[in-house]
Amino acid sequence: MKGVRRIVLAALALATACRIVAFAAGPGDPQPVNQTGGMWTDKDGAPTYKIAQDGTVDWGTFIGYLRYNDTCMRCHGPDGSGSSYAPALTPVLKQIDYSQFIADVAAGIKTVNTAQQLVMPAFGDDKNVMCFIQEIYTYLRARSTDALGRGRPEKHAPAPADFDAASYKCLGIQM
Amino acid sequence: MTRIGIGVGCAALGALLCALPVGPAAWAQTAPPTLEKAAASADNWAMPTLNYANTRYSSLTQINATNASRLQVAWTFSTGVLRGHEGQPLVIGNVMYLVTPFPNTVFALDLDHAERILWQYTPTQNSEVIPVMCCDTVNRGVAYGDGKIILHQADNTVVALDAMTGKEAWKQTLASYKDGATGTEAPMVVGNKVILGVSGGEFGVQGFVAALDIADGHILWKAFSEGPDNQILVDPQKTMSLGKPVGADSSVKTWKGDQWKIGGGDTWGWYSYDPKLNLLYYGSGNPSTWNPNQRPGDNKWSMTIFARDIDTGVAKWVYQMTPHDQWDYDGVNEMILADLTVDGRPVPALVHFDRNGFSYVLNRADGELIAAHKFDPAVNWATGIDMNKSSANYGRPEVVDKFAPGSSGVNVNYTGICPAALGSKDEQPAAFDPETKLFYVPTNHVCMDYEPYPVAYAAGQPYVGATLSMFPGPGGYMGRFIAFDPVTGKTAWSIDDQFSDWGGALTTAGGVVFYGTLKGYLRAVDAKTGKILYDFKTPSGIIGNVITYMHGGKQYVAVLSGVGGWAGIGLAAGLTDPHAGLGAVGGYAALKDYTTLGGQLTVFALPGS
Numbered sequence: 001m002k003g004v005r006r007i008v009l010a011a012l013a014l015a016t017a018c019r020i021v022a023f024a025a026g027p028g029d030p031q032p033v034n035q036t037g038g039m040w041t042d043k044d045g046a047p048t049y050k051i052a053q054d055g056t057v058d059w060g061t062f063i064g065y066l067r068y069n070d071t072c073m074r075c076h077g078p079d080g081s082g083s084s085y086a087p088a089l090t091p092v093l094k095q096i097d098y099s100q101f102i103a104d105v106a107a108g109i110k111t112v113n114t115a116q117q118l119v120m121p122a123f124g125d126d127k128n129v130m131c132f133i134q135e136i137y138t139y140l141r142a143r144s145t146d147a148l149g150r151g152r153p154e155k156h157a158p159a160p161a162d163f164d165a166a167s168y169k170c171l172g173i174q175m
Numbered sequence: 176m177t178r179i180g181i182g183v184g185c186a187a188l189g190a191l192l193c194a195l196p197v198g199p200a201a202w203a204q205t206a207p208p209t210l211e212k213a214a215a216s217a218d219n220w221a222m223p224t225l226n227y228a229n230t231r232y233s234s235l236t237q238i239n240a241t242n243a244s245r246l247q248v249a250w251t252f253s254t255g256v257l258r259g260h261e262g263q264p265l266v267i268g269n270v271m272y273l274v275t276p277f278p279n280t281v282f283a284l285d286l287d288h289a290e291r292i293l294w295q296y297t298p299t300q301n302s303e304v305i306p307v308m309c310c311d312t313v314n315r316g317v318a319y320g321d322g323k324i325i326l327h328q329a330d331n332t333v334v335a336l337d338a339m340t341g342k343e344a345w346k347q348t349l350a351s352y353k354d355g356a357t358g359t360e361a362p363m364v365v366g367n368k369v370i371l372g373v374s375g376g377e378f379g380v381q382g383f384v385a386a387l388d389i390a391d392g393h394i395l396w397k398a399f400s401e402g403p404d405n406q407i408l409v410d411p412q413k414t415m416s417l418g419k420p421v422g423a424d425s426s427v428k429t430w431k432g433d434q435w436k437i438g439g440g441d442t443w444g445w446y447s448y449d450p451k452l453n454l455l456y457y458g459s460g461n462p463s464t465w466n467p468n469q470r471p472g473d474n475k476w477s478m479t480i481f482a483r484d485i486d487t488g489v490a491k492w493v494y495q496m497t498p499h500d501q502w503d504y505d506g507v508n509e510m511i512l513a514d515l516t517v518d519g520r521p522v523p524a525l526v527h528f529d530r531n532g533f534s535y536v537l538n539r540a541d542g543e544l545i546a547a548h549k550f551d552p553a554v555n556w557a558t559g560i561d562m563n564k565s566s567a568n569y570g571r572p573e574v575v576d577k578f579a580p581g582s583s584g585v586n587v588n589y590t591g592i593c594p595a596a597l598g599s600k601d602e603q604p605a606a607f608d609p610e611t612k613l614f615y616v617p618t619n620h621v622c623m624d625y626e627p628y629p630v631a632y633a634a635g636q637p638y639v640g641a642t643l644s645m646f647p648g649p650g651g652y653m654g655r656f657i658a659f660d661p662v663t664g665k666t667a668w669s670i671d672d673q674f675s676d677w678g679g680a681l682t683t684a685g686g687v688v689f690y691g692t693l694k695g696y697l698r699a700v701d702a703k704t705g706k707i708l709y710d711f712k713t714p715s716g717i718i719g720n721v722i723t724y725m726h727g728g729k730q731y732v733a734v735l736s737g738v739g740g741w742a743g744i745g746l747a748a749g750l751t752d753p754h755a756g757l758g759a760v761g762g763y764a765a766l767k768d769y770t771t772l773g774g775q776l777t778v779f780a781l782p783g784s
Contacts, residue, residue: 066628069642074310074377077748078644084259084743084772085311112302116257117277117312119305127631128639151751152588152624152644164586171631173469 027097030145032058038160039134046098047134049142055155057148059163062156064139067132071123079150080143086118093144101137105129131170207322207338210364213267218725220266223316223361224604225722227448228512231606232682233723237730238781239685243699243708246779249731250290254774256280259718259739261602262316262361263679264776265324266724267338272319273735275774277305277312277329283341286726294341296326304330304352307635309377310741313359313718315445315602320364321389327358327371335369335392347392349373349385354634356380363446364389365485370455372442376505379437379463379638384446384455384481386488396488400440400459400476401426407476408488415492415542417570429473437632438470439463440477444507444602448485449523452540455485456525458496458506465503465596466627466640467581473498478506480527480535482542492542497531498571501581502556502625503596503641504531509604510539511614517545517662526661528605528616530598531572533560534661544570548664550600551618551655553593553648580625580641588626595623595645597675597741604720606680606688611702613658613667615688617676620648620655621750646750653746656680656690658705668705674766677742678734679720691717691734693742694769697777699732713777716770718742729780737774738766 032040032050038059042048050058068080075086082088096104106124111117123129129136142148168174213221217234225231238246254260258276265272270293271284278300283293305312308329318325323335323344330352335344349371350356355378362371369387373380382400387393398408404424411423427435440459447456459481462474478497483490497504508528515524515536525539532554536546547560556579557572576582578592597619605616623645630640647653654672659665678691687708688700693716699709716738723732749765 066626066642069644070628070630070639071637073642074637074639074744075306077744078750079748081748082767083745083747084739084767088748108306110302117302117305119302121303121306123636126633126636128637152626152642168629171629173629173631 026095027093027141030141030147038157038163039138047138047141049138049147051142051147055153057142057153057156059157059159060135060138061142061148062153063132064135064137065153067128068136068139071126071129072136075120080140081150086120089140090144093140098137102133105133127171131167208267210320213319219268220264220722220724221319222363223263223265223318224363224445224447224509227365227450229445229447229509229604230511230513230609231604231680231720232608234684235723235725235730236683236685237725238683238687238723238732240687240701240708242781243685243687245781246699246709246711246732247782248711249778249780251778252284252290252776254280254282254737254776256737256774257772258737258774259311259313259743260735260737260774261313261718261740263720263722263735264733265317265319266722266726267319269726272317272324273776274314274317274326276314276737276739277308279314279326279328281317281324281326281336281341283338296336296341298326298328298332298334300328300330301352304357307352307355307378308357308359309374310744311739313740315359316361318362318364318369320369321367323389325362325364325369325389327360327362329357329359331356331358331373333358333362333369333371333387333392335389345392347387347394350380354378354380355636360443361445363448365448365455368395368485370446372457374441374443376439376441376460376463377637377639378635379439379632380441381436382439382441382459384442384457384483386485398483398488398490400442400479401430401435401438401474403427407490408483409490409493414490416494417542417544421493426475429475431471434470437463437638438474438477442507445509445604447510447512449512449539453485454482454491454539456480456482456510456512456539458508458510458527460505460507461500461503464630464638464640466585466630467499467501468585468627469629469640474500478504480506480510480525480537482539494537494542494544494570496529496533496535499581501579502531502592504529504598506530508600508602511605511607512539513607513609515612515662526607526614528600528614530594530601531556532594532599533572534659534664536661546662546664548661550616550657550659550661550666551594551620551648553620553622554599555591555593580627585628586626588624590624591622592625593622593648594619595621596643597621597745601677601741603677603718604679606682608682608702610684611658612660613702614661615680615682615690615702616657616659617678617680617690618655618657619653619675620650621645621653621675622648645745654693658702670700670705670707673764674746675742677740678717681721681723681732683723689721689732691719691721691736693717693738693746693766695736695738697721697734697779711779714775715773716743716766731778731780733776733778735774735776738770738772
């Protein structure tokens with residue numbers, strides 16, 4: 001998990017520097033290729049989902065569902081479906097790739113003009129978001145392709161053995 | 176006297192201050208009325224809550240149960256803002272005042288001259304405040320007193336404006352939005368004091384209520400919901416709770432370590448006041464975080480009804496409704512002061528419809544608990560409130576473990592809890608009619624699954640720690656507008672609504688109750704029978720509170736529409752039922768199929784002059 005976080009930070013730095021160039025790349029093929037610590041990645045190394053025939057979702061997608069609801073839901077609505085306050089994310093995730101996703105989450109987005117005042121804060125320092133950014137991306141990626149429906153995934157793969165300890169360490173809390 | 180046409184010098188809309196060189200015509204030769212004088216006339220709506228008792232009962236009768244079906248739209252006004260419009264306008268003499276959601280523009284409209292804009296004021300606020308407002312950038316109204324309009328801005332600045340010109344009289348800041356502390360509630364003016372609080376329960380903001388001097392804005396007292404006795408302004412021996420002194424350190428000893436510093440208990444609801452007892456009443460909100468396993472203890476005094484001496488701020492009594500909250504059932508809803516008859520004896524009562532689904536009747540003089548009933552039969556997280564005075568559990572809810580997200584630790588999905596976190600009723604105020612002796616209550620009929628997990632705290636960042644999945648309550652609908660007797664617990668009548676009823680109620684001596692629906696309907700209902708007399712679809716969903724006033728011999732009814740708030744966030748895309756099995760997803764209607772954003776005031780009257 002630690003190594004992956006380092007990659008995330010590198011991608012973040014790169015993506016932030018290339019805000020405009022990286023735009024509209026699209027997420028590419030979501031086919032899962034590799035797995036580390038409950039998280040699947042695609043051929044480009046971006047986090048992705050793996051959903052079995054019987055609907056069982058991988059652990060990362062399930063955690064993404066939970067942590068999306070922690071921080072993102074109160075603006076973007078249940079299941080990434082949008083609200084009266086902020087846009088739906090399922091269409092957005094079809095348009096941007098993982099590095100752009102991280103850049104937007106970390107740096108925030110502002111659309112403030114006479115017609116609207118939409119402000120997404122910078123979550124780059126928010127551990128509740130950044131410790132689970134791959135998982136949140138994976139969940140929304142699955143929602144954006146309709147691989148995952150609305151609501152709580154009914155079945156999910158078991159937690160990796162060290163997941164709780166690693167999460168708490170990243171969050172900096174003791175349970 | 177007419178002053179139309181003199182309005183030069185207003186450079187541009189959206190300017191910092193757009194003050195026309197005219198004042199309200201009727202005040203031109205006299206001083207603005209005192210709040211006491213303005214509130215004494217039924218023609219006015221001089222306080223956000225109409226009166227200190229928060230009854231929202233008007234003695235006007237021109238519109239009544241016989242003629243309400245003939246109501247028509249008299250005039251409308253666009254606020255120019257798209258976000259959720261909670262709250263209500265004020266009417267004082269020939270001027271109406273209203274405030275928009277962020278950027279919190281205040282308008283003064285001349286009712287004598289085609290609702291011309293006398294002045295408007297838009298504060299300068301950093302847009303960074305927008306995302307730290309949990310659940311939309313709402314504002315629940317401005318207050319009036321001492322010839323000033325008092326605005327509690329989103330960024331927590333309090334500003335007093337000259338009611339005649341819109342010019343700033345003073346400014347005060349009570350907390351920083353950089354820590355997640357924001358302003359959403361309507362202040363209350365009592366004598367020389369402005370009473371107000373703070374929002375930020377999802378950011379761990381230590382809640383407080385403050386009294387400011389209306390002359391210059393200086394802080395007279397500030398009382399926190401949680402913390403050491405000298406911060407929460409209690410007297411360990413004299414401040415009572417359920418008939419007993421609270422004792423020393425009543426708050427801090429119910430928290431782990433110094434968690435009370437980030438413990439929430441915010442005060443974003445309504446305030447009421449009893450002039451005879453000189454007591455201020457309000458409720459405190461949820462303890463932070465939403466993960467109860469992370470903050471053991473009763474978490475006092477979150478979720479508490481406070482009665483404070485308005486001159487000193489010291490609490491006379493407190494009552495914690497939901498100790499160790501595990502559901503986000505904020506206790507901030509309005510405290511309605513009503514003189515009721517209980518078992519044949521008159522009681523100076525405080526009546527409160529809590530988010531937790533129980534209605535409470537207390538003696539407002541001493542805090543004695545008189546009655547507690549479920550006002551929605553779906554409520555299941557507790558079987559009742561322990562009313563046995565000799566019980567160790569007296570006054571506490573009888574919690575059902577399987578519906579308590581702290582009972583089996585984190586990473587467990589607690590399912591089928593009713594009500595959902597937004598409560599059986601949220602901030603949308605109820606009304607009390609002294610004629611029918613009934614309370615008219617807009618309610619939510621929504622249930623949830625609740626899955627808590629650990630979260631980290633950082634100032635100014637969301638501090639939530641739970642995943643909530645909401646779904647319609649039994650019957651498949653989400654709102655009930657009820658006429659309710661909190662002494663007996665009996666529902667006289669109810670109207671089911673597809674979506675939550677999130678607009679505040681008004682009741683009148685004309686025997687008509689008014690409220691707005693999330694689909695956008697302004698509805699007039701017979702107070703005795705619940706029969707719908709009039710139903711008109713305004714341009715956007717209603718989460719504002721209906722008011723009435725008299726101008727030029729004519730009674731008007733007014734409401735802000737503009738969908739948003741928690742209701743807009745939760746219901747925009749429609750709810751799903753996690754327990755209906757595969758294939759049922761999307762089975763419930765989406766609010767966005769019925770209404771869209773847009774702030775507008777719609778004013779109704781009977782036809783003819």
